[in-house]
Amino acid sequence: MNRQVKSLLPVIPLLAFLLAGCVSSGDFSSPAQPQTPSPSSTEETAAFEPVTLEEWIETFPVECPGYLFSPVESLLDGDIAWSEEGVTLKLGSWKGSLQELADTLGMPLEELEALNPEPRTSSSGDTYYQLVIQEDSYLLPKIPMQKVSLDFPDLDARFKDVYSYPVPQALDEQGAAALATAYHFLLEHHGPHWGIDPSIYNEEGGYSTSTEGALCTTYTQLEEYLACIFTPEYYQTMLGGPLPEGDLKHGLFYQGEDDTINFIMGDAGSYITHCGTLFTQPETQPDGSILFWQLSLYLDEAEFSGYGQGIIYTPVEATASPVRMVPTQSGWRVAELSPSY
Numbered sequence: 001m002n003r004q005v006k007s008l009l010p011v012i013p014l015l016a017f018l019l020a021g022c023v024s025s026g027d028f029s030s031p032a033q034p035q036t037p038s039p040s041s042t043e044e045t046a047a048f049e050p051v052t053l054e055e056w057i058e059t060f061p062v063e064c065p066g067y068l069f070s071p072v073e074s075l076l077d078g079d080i081a082w083s084e085e086g087v088t089l090k091l092g093s094w095k096g097s098l099q100e101l102a103d104t105l106g107m108p109l110e111e112l113e114a115l116n117p118e119p120r121t122s123s124s125g126d127t128y129y130q131l132v133i134q135e136d137s138y139l140l141p142k143i144p145m146q147k148v149s150l151d152f153p154d155l156d157a158r159f160k161d162v163y164s165y166p167v168p169q170a171l172d173e174q175g176a177a178a179l180a181t182a183y184h185f186l187l188e189h190h191g192p193h194w195g196i197d198p199s200i201y202n203e204e205g206g207y208s209t210s211t212e213g214a215l216c217t218t219y220t221q222l223e224e225y226l227a228c229i230f231t232p233e234y235y236q237t238m239l240g241g242p243l244p245e246g247d248l249k250h251g252l253f254y255q256g257e258d259d260t261i262n263f264i265m266g267d268a269g270s271y272i273t274h275c276g277t278l279f280t281q282p283e284t285q286p287d288g289s290i291l292f293w294q295l296s297l298y299l300d301e302a303e304f305s306g307y308g309q310g311i312i313y314t315p316v317e318a319t320a321s322p323v324r325m326v327p328t329q330s331g332w333r334v335a336e337l338s339p340s341y
Contacts, residue, residue, distance in 0.1 A: 015091075015104050015133075018280060018293055018320060048288055051331035053173040059330055061224035062216055065150040065184075067177045072145040072166055076276045076297075079307060081314045082140070087297070089138035092321040092338060094128045105133060130319065138318060140295065143281045144169035148180035152215070163188070168292065170282045175290070175325060175332040181229050182334040189215070190238055191339040194251055194266040196222070201265070207248055210261040219255035231326060231335040270341040273299040275315055277340040279323070289326045289335070295319070296340045 057064045076082060094101050098119070102109040115132040122129070149164040165180040189196050196215050199208040216222040219239075226235035240252035248254060248264050256262040280293040297315040305311065324336035 018089075048327040048329065050172065051174050051329075053177055056174045056177070056228070056331040060228050061221045063153065065152045065181070067173075067180075068149040068151070069173060069176065070147050070149070071169070072147050075142065075145060075166075075278060076315075079310075079312055080275045080297075081312050083314050083316070086137040086139050087315055088132060088136055088317045089134040090317060090319045091131045091133050092129070092296075092319050094131055095126060098128070101128075101131065101133075107133075140278055140297075140315075140318065141280050143279060145279070146171075146176060148176050150180060150184055166277060168279045168282050171290075171325075171332075178229055178332045178334060179323075179325065179337070182337055183339070185226070185229065186337065186339040187341065190251065192268050192270045192341055194268070195263050196253075196261060199265065202262075205243075205262075206264070207243075207254075207262045208265045209256065210263075214261075216261060218259040219253070219261050220259055222253060222261055228330075229334060231333045234333075234335055234337075271298065273301050273304050274341050275299050275313060278318070287326075289324060290332075292323050293320050294323050294338065294340055296321070 053067065091101075098112055098116075099109050102112045105112070112131075112133070115135055116128075119131060120129040121127065145166050146169045147164050147166055149162050151162050163184050165183045167176045167179045167183075171179065187193075195208055196210045198213050199210050201208050210217055216225050223235075223239060226238065229235070238251070238253060240249065240254040243254040243256040243262050248262070250264045250266055252263065254262040274296060276297040278295040278297065280295070282290045282292040284290055295318040298317040298319070299313045300316045304313065321338040322336050324334075325332050326335045327333075
């Protein structure tokens with residue numbers, strides 16, 4: 001999976017916030033109790049009733065993972081040092097012209113072009129990737145964070161593990177659990193690894209089929225499971241519908257006979273120099289949604305010689321991508337998120 005942002009609408013209002021120094025870069029303090037972020041606008045927010053973690057769990061079509069919430073004492077791993085001097089800030093994806101981005105940033109086009117002399121673009125030329133928007137001077141945000149650990153008791157023993165993900169402390173329990181569960185699915189089933197194991201391979205069809213002991217064993221379960229986590233606009237991009245005759249596309253789950261889950265198994269790998277994930281403070285919008293930035297941190301590849309050798313590394317780059325969560329009658333749903341790796 002590439003790092004392309006699925007919807008760029010939140011990018012424009014967020015960019016000004018990201019670059020205006022509104023994110024705290026002061027000392028990290030002990031997290032307070034989780035709470036729903038207060039509105040950042042004087043406009044009236046959309047009305048909705050908060051949903052508890054227990055109420056949300058009851059909506060899942062399969063055994064829901066157990067959730068454990070704990071404060072994060074350190075924002076980075078032990079062998080990663082905090083960058084006090086600033087890092088290079090990149091925008092993961094921009095659909096539009098460089099002039100439009102320069103106008104959005106309030107930056108002269110010449111300055112943006114100087115930062116990106118040979119920009120990466122899509123084959124169609126309408127999307128830019130990994131654009132530098134601030135060089136060597138972006139101060140990383142320090143906001144209260146929490147770790148959400150997921151325990152899947154019913155998984156096949158070969159794939160059973162406790163998975164932990166850092167998320168902003170400002171999210172309430174249900175929102176934090178939804179975001180962590182979204183990360184789990186993207187990282188374990190629809191990102192560095194594609195597929196839902198355990199599975200069997202169909203040589204004639206050239207695809208794999210999930211079997212007993214998997215996260216979901218039927219296509220209907222999978223669709224209902226994803227609907228508990230993502231918005232329909234998001235999760236439907238992962239579903240291919242009835243199994244077609246002919247070639248299947250990577251990254252899509254198809255419905256086979258007897259409601260099976262079928263897919264092309266694959267591994268995309270991850271970036272070895274990825275060394276952590278940070279966030280800006282979530283901001284509640286007038287419609288009740290929450291917007292914030294995910295910052296994926298990377299080391300200098302030329303200086304990296306491997307982990308576990310007693311070497312302390314410092315991030316030199318942060319790639320920004322928007323995170324958007326929307327409230328529904330059955331709890332928070334993730335509408336925008338790119339896997340961090």
